[in-house]
Structure formats: structure tokens, C-alpha cells
Amino acid sequence: MAAIGERLRERVPLGGLIKRLLPRSLLGRSLMIIVTPLIVVQIVSAWVFFDRHWDTVSTRLARGLAGDISATIELMREDTTPEGRQAIFAFVSGNFGFTADFREGAILKNAPEPDSGQLERVLRDALMDRMQRPIHLDDRPERDVLIDIQLPDGVLHIVAPKKRLFTSTTYLFVAMMTGSSLILFAIAMLFMRNQVRPIHRLAAAADALGKGREVPSFRIQGATEVRQAATAFNLMRNRLQRQVAQRTEMLAGVSHDLRTPLTRMKLQLAMMGDAQGISDLRDDVREMERMVEGYLAFARGEGTEQPARTNLREVLDDVTAAARRQGADITLSSEGAMTLTIRREAMRRCLANIVGNATRHAKRVEISARRAADMIEICIDDDGPGIPADQREAVFRPFQRLDQSRNAETGGVGLGLTIARDVVHGHGGEIFLEDSPLGGLRARIRLPV
Numbered sequence: 001m002a003a004i005g006e007r008l009r010e011r012v013p014l015g016g017l018i019k020r021l022l023p024r025s026l027l028g029r030s031l032m033i034i035v036t037p038l039i040v041v042q043i044v045s046a047w048v049f050f051d052r053h054w055d056t057v058s059t060r061l062a063r064g065l066a067g068d069i070s071a072t073i074e075l076m077r078e079d080t081t082p083e084g085r086q087a088i089f090a091f092v093s094g095n096f097g098f099t100a101d102f103r104e105g106a107i108l109k110n111a112p113e114p115d116s117g118q119l120e121r122v123l124r125d126a127l128m129d130r131m132q133r134p135i136h137l138d139d140r141p142e143r144d145v146l147i148d149i150q151l152p153d154g155v156l157h158i159v160a161p162k163k164r165l166f167t168s169t170t171y172l173f174v175a176m177m178t179g180s181s182l183i184l185f186a187i188a189m190l191f192m193r194n195q196v197r198p199i200h201r202l203a204a205a206a207d208a209l210g211k212g213r214e215v216p217s218f219r220i221q222g223a224t225e226v227r228q229a230a231t232a233f234n235l236m237r238n239r240l241q242r243q244v245a246q247r248t249e250m251l252a253g254v255s256h257d258l259r260t261p262l263t264r265m266k267l268q269l270a271m272m273g274d275a276q277g278i279s280d281l282r283d284d285v286r287e288m289e290r291m292v293e294g295y296l297a298f299a300r301g302e303g304t305e306q307p308a309r310t311n312l313r314e315v316l317d318d319v320t321a322a323a324r325r326q327g328a329d330i331t332l333s334s335e336g337a338m339t340l341t342i343r344r345e346a347m348r349r350c351l352a353n354i355v356g357n358a359t360r361h362a363k364r365v366e367i368s369a370r371r372a373a374d375m376i377e378i379c380i381d382d383d384g385p386g387i388p389a390d391q392r393e394a395v396f397r398p399f400q401r402l403d404q405s406r407n408a409e410t411g412g413v414g415l416g417l418t419i420a421r422d423v424v425h426g427h428g429g430e431i432f433l434e435d436s437p438l439g440g441l442r443a444r445i446r447l448p449v
Contacts, residue, residue, distance in 0.1 A: 027196045034188045042177050049173055058119065061165050062126035068096040069158060070130040073151070076102070080153075098160035106155040108134050108148055119165055120145075198222035202230050209237055210428060214306065258292050312338040312347070312376060312447075316369060319351045328359040336371030340449045342427055350423035351378070353416035354443045358382040362440050376447045384440040392433040396421050 075088045089100045120139050127135050127147075134150040145165065147158040198221045209215045215237055220230045262285060269282050313334050320332045358365045362384030369378045387395060395417050420443075424431045429447040436442035 025196075026199065027192055030192045030196070031185075031189060034192075035185060038181060038184060042181060045177065046174075055122075058122045058166060059126070062123045063129075065098075065123065065160055065164050066126035066130045068092075068098070069127065069147070069149070069156075072096070072100055072158075073131065073149070073156065076151075076156070097164060098158055100159075101157045102151075102154055103157055104154040108136055108150045108155060119162070123147075123165060195222055195226070198226045198230065202226070202233060205237075206233060207428070209240070259289075262289050262292070307341045307343050309339060310342050310344050310347075312340060312342070312369065312378075315342075315344060315348050315351065316367060316378075318348060319355055320367060322352065323355050323359055323365070326359065328355075328365060329363060330355070330359065330365040330367065332367045332369075334369040338369060338371065338376060340376060340447060342447070343423075346423045346426070350420040350445075351380075353420045354380050354445075357416050358384065358441070358443075361385060362438075364438065366438065371449070374449050376449060378445040378447070380443040380445075381436040381438045382440040382442075383436070383438040386435070386439075386441040387433060389435075395433070 072088065072092050075091075076085060079085065079088065085102055089102075092098065092100050120137050123145065124135060124137055127149075131149070136148040138146040139162070143162055145160050145162055147160060149156045149158070205215050220227050220234075222230070265285050266282075269278055269285065272278050316332055316334065316338075320330055323330045355365065355367070358380055359382075362382035364383045366381045367378070368381075369376065397418065421431050424445055424447070427447055429445060431446075432444045434442045434444055
């Protein structure tokens with residue numbers, strides 16, 4: 001057993017076990033910090049009460065009852081007539097709160113006393129201090145304690161209520177502790193929920209901003225540190241929005257400035273006819289125009305398109321249909337609900353770039369989409385030459401082309417996958433390149449619902 005315990009301790013470190021037992025949420029941990037000292041205080045208070053107060057009060061009450069019984073015996077000694085005893089018992093019943101009866105000639109059985117409880121032990125000690133006589137106690141009745149005391153001429157039988165041996169302050173104390181604990185716990189939970197709620201709103205706003213969604217201004221609430229974080233987030237959001245607006249304005253000017261001289265060059269080349277070298281110049285102009293368009297598409301990103309609830313199956317159908325019109329051998333299959341919040345045109349451009357990249361270098365392309373918990377996964381497989389595992393991250397860099405895996409003459413300017421990853425990340429998702437079951441490359445996209 002010791003060896004098994006040692007192996008378990010080796011497999012499950014104490015620190016890891018504590019981390020698993022601790023609540024994961026801020027609300028749960030805050031409540032634990034508040035409630036744990038409260039429980040400790042209650043335990044210590046209960047121990048002090050029952051160890052000190054209970055013993056002291058019980059002893060005093062037992063001694064009081066023992067004193068009344070001793071006084072009854074002294075009165076019986078002064079008047080031994082049956083009429084006198086009846087008068088004494090009536091007096092005792094009215095003033096001492098217990099009933100007495102004398103069994104003349106009776107003798108207590110000489111039997112060992114059973115193991116008694118705390119109440120009976122305290123009462124026995126108090127009676128023995130008052131009188132050195134054989135005593136028999138029975139506290140089994142629900143409300144009374146039966147006491148038999150051996151006297152020289154008989155047995156005095158007393159029925160004393162248990163309320164004479166303990167005080168109701170015990171129940172009041174327990175009720176007070178329980179009630180105060182529940183009230184404090186409710187107040188702590190209400191207070192902590194109000195403190196944690198602004199953090200949840202800030203986290204939701206940061207998540208929405210990271211996915212490129214519109215984040216309306218939210219009221220700054222909570223503790224000073226939470227207010228500081230919310231204020232910093234608002235400033236960051238405003239700076240990002242200002243930078244995006246400036247980039248969009250700059251791109252509009254760049255687009256106009258670049259396209260205008262290219263258009264003039266195309267017109268001049270068209271007017272020059274088919275002189276020697278003109279065909280090469282036209283090819284260079286077309287290449288420059290394609291590069292400019294690719295660069296602008298990459299720099300423009302998702303533009304000003306607003307996210308909306310969209311059926312992703314419709315976007316996949318559009319991309320698949322466009323690829324088939326270009327003569328591609330492509331199939332599409334999907335499982336589960338495909339509705340989520342996305343920028344439709346940006347996502348269409350992302351998928352079109354990946355599918356176009358696959359159809360240029362493969363004979364067969366398969367697209368599959370499925371819903372798994374709170375994610376939608378899209379896999380685009382081809383049977384082309386693929387990309388070496390150690391170079392798959394490099395193809396996401398701008399203007400990066402791998403001659404070993406993709407023919408440069410049939411490829412673009414090296415921005416297709418870069419734009420695709422930019423769009424996927426803008427929606428809070430991830431994109432991976434893997435080996436395909438078809439023998440080529442698989443592009444796997446995961447989007448949060």
C-alpha cells in the first residue's frame with residue numbers, strides 16, 4: 001500500500017492536484033477566498049463554544065439540579081411520615097420543576113453502569129459531589145432524565161426534565177452562525193458577481209475586436225483596476241480604428257495613382273501596333289497590373305465589410321461553382337449547421353484563393369465541411385505535388401513562392417495564402433497546411449461559431 005501511495009504521489013504532484021481542485025473562474029476563486037476564512041472562523045467559534053461554554057453551562061445546571069435533589073433528601077429526613085413526604089413532593093414539583101416518588105424498602109440493583117453520554121456523566125459527577133450514595137441514571141427518554149438514589153429506607157425516584165440540564169442558547173448560537181454565514185455568503189456572491197461582470201464584458205469586447213467585428217462603446221464599470229483596463233481597451237480600439245481608416249484612405253490614393261500610369265501605358269502600347277518588343281512590353285504591363293491588384297487586395301484586407309449571419313454552405317457552393325466553370329474537377333460535402341457570423345465576401349475571397357491554388361496544381365480537389373461543437377472545420381484536399389512540411393509556414397509570408405512545390409509560371413505573386421490566413425485570423429480562426437489523404441496538400445480551416 002505504501003508503494004502504491006508513493007507511485008500515486010509521483011504521478012499526481014500535490015501542486016497539480018490543488019490546481020485541479022481549485023475553481024477555474026475568477027468568481028469561484030474570489031468566493032473561495034472569502035468563504036474559506038469564514039468557515040475557519042465558524043469552526044473555531046464552534047469549538048470554543050462547545051468546549052468552554054457548553055461544559056461550563058452544563059456543569060452549572062447539573063449542579064443546580066443536584067442541589068435541589070439534595071435539598072429534597074434533607075427535607076425528607078426532617079419529616080419521614082407519608083403525609084409529610086407527600087407535602088414535600090408537592091412542594092418540589094411546584095418549585096424545583098421535577099417530580100419525586102419514594103419507593104420504600106426498594107434496593108437498587110448492583111449492576112455496572114452502561115457507557116453514558118456527556119449529559120449523564122456531568123449530572124452523575126454533580127450528584128456524587130453532593131451525596132455519596134448509589135445512583136442510577138437513565139437519559140433514554142426523549143424529554144426527561146430518570147434518577148434513582150438509594151436511601152437507607154428505600155429508593156428516591158426522580159423524573160427531571162432535560163431542559164434543566166442544558167440551555168437553549170446552544171440552538172440560538174448554531175442558528176446565528178448558520179444564518180450569518182448564509183447572509184455573508186449571499187452578500188459576497190452578489191458583490192463579486194457585480195465585480196466580475198465588467199471583466200466578462202471587457203473579454204467579450206476584446207474577442208469581438210480580435211475577430212474584426214464592430215465593438216460599440218461600453219460603460220466603464222467595476223473596480224479601479226477594471227476601469228483602467230477598460231479605458232486602455234477603448235483607447236486601443238480607437239487607435240486601431242483610426243489606423244485602419246488612414247490605411248484605407250491611403251490605399252484609395254495609391255490605387256488611383258498606380259492605375260492611372262498603367263492605363264496610359266496600356267493605351268500607348270495599343271497605339272504603337274505590333275512593332276518589335278511591343279508584345280513583351282504588354283506582357284510586362286499585364287504582370288505589373290496583376291502584381292498591383294494582388295498587393296492592393298492584400299493591403300486592403302477585409303475592407304469596410306460588416307460581419308453578418310451567413311450560411312457558410314452557400315459561400316462554399318459559390319466557390320465550388322466558380323472553380324467548376326474554370327474546368328476544375330472538384331467536389332463538396334458538408335455536415336451539420338453551417339450558419340455563423342462572418343464577412344461573406346472576405347471569406348469567399350479566402351476560400352477562392354485556396355481552391356484556386358489547389359486547382360492550378362492538382363487534377364482533383366475535394367472540399368469537406370463539418371460542425372464540431374462550437375467550431376466549423378473546412379478541409380480542402382488536392383492530389384497535387386504538395387508542399388514540404390518544413391516549408392509550409394513560409395508560404396504564408398507575403399510574396400513568398402516555392403518553386404519546388406508550385407510552378408512560378410502558373411502561380412500568382414505570392415499573396416493568395418497570405419490573404420487567406422489574414423481573413424481567417426480576422427474571424428478568430430486558424431488555418432493549417434497538412435498532408436492530404438489524396439496524396440497532395442490539405443488546407444484545414446477552423447472557424448469559431
